[in-house]
Amino acid sequence: MSKSYHLMFFIRKSRSKSLDNSAIYLRITINGKRSEMSISRTISPKKWHPKKGKAIGTDREAIEINSHIENIIYNLRKVHQKLLDEQESINPALMIKELTGQNKKTHYVLQIFKVHNEKTDLLAGKNISVSTAKRYWTCYDHVKQFIEEEYNLEDYKLKDIDYRFITKFEFFLKTTRKCNHNSALKYINNFKKIIRIALANQWMERDPFYNYKVQFEAVEREYLTAEEIDILYTKELHFDRLKVVRDMFVFSCYTGLAYSDVEKLSKSDITIGIDGKQWINIRRTKTNTRSSIPLLPIAKEILSRYAYDPKVIKSERLIPVFSNQKSNAYLKEIAMLCGITKPLTTHLARHTFATTVTLTNGVPIETVSKMLGHKSLRTTQHYAKIVDRKVSDDMKILEEKLKTQRKDRKENQ
Secondary structure, rough: OOOEEEEEEEEOOOOOOOOOOEEEEEOOOOOOEEEEEEEEEOOOOEEEEEEOOOOOOOOOOHHHHHHHHHHHHHHHHHHEEEEEEEEOOOOOOHHHHHOOOOOOOOEEEHHHHHHHHHHHHHEEEOOHHHHHHHHHHHHHHHHHHHHHHHOOOOEEEHHHHHHHHHHHHHHHHHHHHOOOHHHHHHHHHHHHHHHHHHHHOOOOOOOOOOOOOOOOOOOEEEEEEEOHHHEEEEEEEEEEEHHHHHHHHHHHOOOOOHHHHHHHHHHHEEOOOOOEEEEEEEOOOOOOEEEEEOHHHHHHHHHHHHOOOHHHHHEEEEOOOOHHHHHHHHHHHHHHHOOOOOOOOHHHHHHHHHHHHHEEEEEOOOHHHHHHHOOOHHHHHHHHHHHHHHHHHHHHHHHHHHHHHHHHHHHOO
16 A cells, blocks of 8 residues: 655646636546546636646735645645545545545434434443433434424434534424423433534534533422421321332432332342441442442331342342332322322432431531442532521521520520
8 A cells, every 4th residue: 555645736728719727637646546636726827837836926816726725735635644544545536535525425413313322222221221221212303303393304414513503403492392491401412422423433524512501500409308208207008009119219218229229229239338237239220330328227127128028039129119100100199198298209219318318417428429329529519509508597596596595694694
């Protein structure tokens, strides 16, 4: 394979006697083989320097032509290096095809998105969670509908996606798809991954997200108070399905495990820690990070309650949980029976562990972050803000007590 090439710019006189200008051509030679192409410029033979292969003079025409030639030379260097990197068998015709874009395959966004999602499905439950894999397909459906309705096309060229496309897609998510602000931005982030893949493969020349800023709105995270947990745990329930869901929820309140982690929790995940007591050691489904959580008494009590349950005995699981959808439906029923107005969901239990059970009771935020399996302390700090508000409320109570004590002292003087 030759690693060198020769360039020559020359003019070819027009056959028409009425035309004074001649077309400028490029010739590429490699190992005696050559290919030619017009550079889409013409010039009078009197203004052309045959040996230097460039226009003569400093007028506007000469400057424009010579600048165009320099750009071609520069781009050919990049083409040549690209072909060397890809270990292609380089020839003049191939270099011209690469230079003019004839050798480029057109890539489409839905086509690439689909390939990505199919690969993601194979990793679901391994490197990524099943819910994340499903979310990419939901995002794919949103993009597909957007392209059909906004552009009346079945697919859209990757190279044509720009900043305007992104902002219009965000508007579509918030209006047509009725997504709230944060949900819309999460889908935008899913889509952004497809764009990163395209940029890494050089299927796009510019990043449409360059000036696009993602700013999520602060979310007020609900959680149960200690009193509400007690009400929930001691409530007499008459249906086994409600008892199981209630126990699973309270178990999450005292371990911080998400629904998907409780569902897969097995006997092998219970180990003896450095303190000689029982710990949960599990790799989180969502983030694949390791969580190590000492078992608190109520969590132990719940596990022992189901130790002889037929479903537990037949499997490696520790709690016979229902599906997430059914669990959330039953939790609404339980909330009504307990007089709890907060929207009980399986994930609210995790918030309760972070706030009421740990941070409010003085457990350091670094320790809570590790037990929750957060990759970043910033994620855990959302809960700390909630605790700060509780500290503020508690301090107001203290302030009133101090005022009363001061008043009593004055009266006794």
